[in-house]
Amino acid sequence: MMTASAAVKAELLSRDGSRCEFCGAESDLEGYTVAPRDQSAVDSCVLLCGTCVTQLQTPETLDANHWRCLSDAVWNENGAVEFLAWRVL
Ligand SMILES: [Zn+2]
Numbered sequence: 001m002m003t004a005s006a007a008v009k010a011e012l013l014s015r016d017g018s019r020c021e022f023c024g025a026e027s028d029l030e031g032y033t034v035a036p037r038d039q040s041a042v043d044s045c046v047l048l049c050g051t052c053v054t055q056l057q058t059p060e061t062l063d064a065n066h067w068r069c070l071s072d073a074v075w076n077e078n079g080a081v082e083f084l085a086w087r088v089l
Contacts, residue, residue, distance in 0.1 A: 012042060018047075023052055023066065029048070030053065
């Protein structure tokens, strides 16, 4: 997973009301590209907090309690969020 550009991050922040698209956290947010070939498209990016990113990148730290938020994220109307949520589950 790659970090999204500053421009994409700014769009993600406005799209999502500055909340993590997985757990709803409002701090430590960063934009990530789900589909690396299309980094410029906001639709292929998600806004995630540091906790979610750490757990995605190091699966051995996965906290089952934290990932309960994913049962909501899989129904997110945004395709990138939904895709990533299914992949984690
Ligand atoms: Zn989060």
